[in-house]
Amino acid sequence: MERTGDDPTTAAGRSEIGYRPLYRQVYDKLLKRLADAVWQPGQMLPSEGQLAVELGVSQGTVRKALDALTADSLLIRRQGRGTFVAEHDDQQSVFRFFKLRPDRAGAGMPTSRVITMTETSPNADERENLDLLRTAQVVRIERLRYLDGRLCIAETISVPAVLFPGFARMEIPNTLYSLYATRFGITIATANERLKAISLDARQAQLLETSTGTAALEIDRIAVDLEDRPVEWRLSICLTQLLHYNSLLR
Amino acid sequence: MERTGDDPTTAAGRSEIGYRPLYRQVYDKLLKRLADAVWQPGQMLPSEGQLAVELGVSQGTVRKALDALTADSLLIRRQGRGTFVAEHDDQQSVFRFFKLRPDRAGAGMPTSRVITMTETSPNADERENLDLLRTAQVVRIERLRYLDGRLCIAETISVPAVLFPGFARMEIPNTLYSLYATRFGITIATANERLKAISLDARQAQLLETSTGTAALEIDRIAVDLEDRPVEWRLSICLTQLLHYNSLLR
């Protein structure tokens, strides 16, 4: 099943011509450095002027590339201080990919408890969603998550083992994506989520300490890195009696 | 919307506590014209150069304001042709606010059938979500929606009657938001959706021609206009056996 990243109406043909604006080339060069972890998360980049000299373009062109990277949440710019590689382990960034909120109060940080963690051969879903060969291995995590102390999510997380060496024997922190970035040099750029309403089967109900047939929200997420490779597949089952999934359309 | 924040400073030249960039003032001026429907949807704006002369700023400053309006989906710019007021009745814009997709195929246009349409006093939810006084009136629509010919949504739509004079006696098209724009001068800028999984009660099940207790997706949407006023509340009950709600996180 082909997964459409965006509206089906955006299938309009591209010019096909090999014209690439200068600022776009600068964007790609800087993106490559970020992907190669030349600059670490939190680190300050050279100033606009220095980059301009180094790359042999005007400061305005560098600026346009930096602004684009900032719009893509890869950089953070602060007037008077400098340009920094975005850190994905602060509170703000956690909620970038976590859209569940309590109905009434503001959300505290979600917490987690790992149930199982194994390195194994991928099943059919994992092969398809992570674009894997049959001979590849995956690391698969099952865990429960809590919001404001209340059990609300059971999820299965699968990643290609080759991209995460030693992952299966690690202590798993609450914020996975910062671990991906700091330990494996993998930055999650975007994630595509597909939501459905389901009735819990017996196993799911037991995990979530509720009764079979309860309505729950299923979130099927594929996360991709800076080079648009799928690097994580996550299937979350969420109880939404006291929570909701928040989506802002603009 | 990021650009219509709660900046307390006014457009008055230079105040010492708040600083308002020139391009931001231009943005606001142009936004006002869009809100006042000085330029109609689909219409071409004057060129950058003409606007620059008229407003007494440089072309680059106009450009920055136009780019910001384009980023907010209010304008569409086409190289070699001009800058146009975004039309919200073409296929692209429909899917901007409609995130349900068939699991397997690409989505055709959704269709609708109105069940009831009344003008009445608001209930407590409507008063709260639309920020209404007890004496106000609302227009309330119940309808069913179909995707690829299949019944999948039952929804209730409520709008303040004062903003939509004569609405209750109109023929209702499939794409409501284009009607809002063309007949009432109201442009939907953003919408906030809250999703939950629910079990259908008897009435909902009957409407959707399925059985009581079926799991379904409830979408609670508040849509706001260019001035950030809530102008529509919509509660949709969606069957997701063959559909999913698509959400792209970046």
Add this chain to the structure above:
DNA sequence: TAGTGGTCTAGACCACCGA
């Protein structure tokens, strides 16, 4: 060919931050 938006440059000045 004329007119549009898109890119690129160079330089001036402003607002903000930290030492």
Add this chain to the structure above:
DNA sequence: CGGTGGTCTAGACCACTAC
């Protein structure tokens, strides 16, 4: 204070569209 990003300008040239 010096250094950073943010704004603003003026002008040149490029790519695209319509006629």
